[in-house]
Amino acid sequence: MLANTLDIITVLCLVLGCFLGITGGIGIYRLPDFFTRLHASSVTDSACAFLILFALMLQSGFTLVTVKLCFVLFFLILSSTTATHALAKAAIQRGFQPLLGREDKR
């Protein structure tokens, strides 16, 4: 029973993680300018990573693998958020302006 519940939670996490990942992918491909793309990828990235790695943790139980997954998750969340922050800051400093309102040309 317990294993079954774990499996269901795992599948749910994986599905949600994949959904978020693909949303971010479509966002980075379709959105019109740099800042909108940045928001698409940065918002989904951490949640996607968290859900997928959490699902893997549930499957591996209390082993060294779980500890390693925890480390991966910790570093990933820390580094990817910092990197996107630094990227946005650098872009602003270089004079990039966010696209405000709707432009007619796509």
Add this chain to the structure above:
Amino acid sequence: METVINIVLLTFLCITALAIVQIRKLFCAIMLMGIFSLLSACLFVTMDAVDVAFTEAAVGSGISTILLLGAMTLTSIDEKRPSYQSLIAILVVVVTGAILVYGTMDIPPFGTPDAPIHRHVALRYIQQSPIEVGPPNMVTSVLASYRGYDTLGETAVIFTAGIALVALLGTYRRKTGSAPQKDKPSTLNDHLVLSIVSKMFIPLILLFGLYVQFHGDYGPGGGFQAGVIFASGIILYALIFGVDKAMRVISPSALRLLSAAGLLLFGGVGLMCIINGGNFLDYNTLAQRPIDGQHLGIFLIELGVGITVFAIMVMMFYAFSNRKGRSA
């Protein structure tokens, strides 16, 4: 399933390579090289070559991008269109490719268990190495013990490359060159979030480097990877807080000593084996029980490789970044 992942990744790899060929801006080509290296590391994982993937991960994501960027900053950013026609080049490439594809027809298909390559020495390595040498990671035992000569040669090549680089670019900064950089410290230093997060990361990277160095017998890892990871930690420090500060942490002259010391340690272990009455790099003679000798020998040799690779990688970074200060 793995076949599907394999094919998709290979296709991505070819598309990325094609884009690299097409793109004129060198900066974009370097960015795409980053993706190329990530993709090839994924492929190595799917093809069971975890140690190779590890090396590619350590080298490709950091060091090679940084070296290319450094060289590009010192030279030019755009690629000019060559004045000559490349039609002949296309012809040559297509003909050579066709001949090579014809050549693959005789190679046994991917994954065949009884291909000629698996019949020769591999069986011995797989079946005997845990008994004869010890470490569960067969790659480590082949690298350090069965093929210790090769590894000594490769380490010497890396050492030579480091010497050549220092001879070409020099490690010391002229005093006139360093003056203007000191008034203008890096603005990444002022970037609060970045510098705090990096301060958190650097010790962890160094610690992980040590883990890779000493855990290489049991899992993927070893001297080559550990050296590169350790160097990445120092390079991250230099990128955030400036090369001057990094040089105060570990000076170029110390690096030169270290790079030679690693190689000498490797060679010294080999000589020690001769003194103890064995052949060169025959670790069985190092201790009472042969398996202990193997363990000690592999440990020392991986340490030597790690030290040399670390020193040379940091030396290369220093050489490129100092040149920047000189020409600016």
Add this chain to the structure above:
Amino acid sequence: MSWIGHYNYWAAIVLMMLGFYVVISRGNLIKKLIGLNIFSTSVFLLYISMGKIKDATAPILVDSTLAPTTVQVYSNPLPHVLILTAIVVGVATTAVGLALTVRIHERYGTIEEDEIRAKDDSL
């Protein structure tokens, strides 16, 4: 479906030829070095593909007390050893090439092959 069995080799050849094309047709020295890197990666792929055995696992001994599995087949560790060192040596030699490029730029003011040749001829 025989093409799947050779897909790895063909992809390696395509990459190799792309790298080769860059090396022989582009004049920019850094681009040439990038092409050389693509070429070397293709060689790595070829070697690793040859070492792979279907349904085998990575050549690190499975702890039989932890994972009581059926008989294990390991992939060939020899190509892994060769390529592992080749990657690190590759980055070292690339660095030497880049250093030469930097020196050429300082001497000639350009890294385009035909411009360098023109300057050489005019000397």
Add this chain to the structure above:
Amino acid sequence: MYAATALAILVVMGLAIIRAILGPTAFDRLLAVNMFGTKTVLLIAVIGFLTGRPDFLDIALVYALVNFLSTIAVLRFFEGQGRKTFTHTEE
């Protein structure tokens, strides 16, 4: 289950590659490379579970640690370029 996850990650990787190739500005490419790095970490972790040897997470760990480095290096490079153009206008 893992296979489907791996496929989804591959789709995202493909989209990121397209952005990296098209990307009108350098920042778009850098963003794509950064995202690609994160997805690579996930893919390697999932492949580990798919092949039944999840003890190879060290590779994912390396990427999680070191991937940061290339982004920083490129930002540093942008800064250098900015300084260079700045001095150019000064002259």
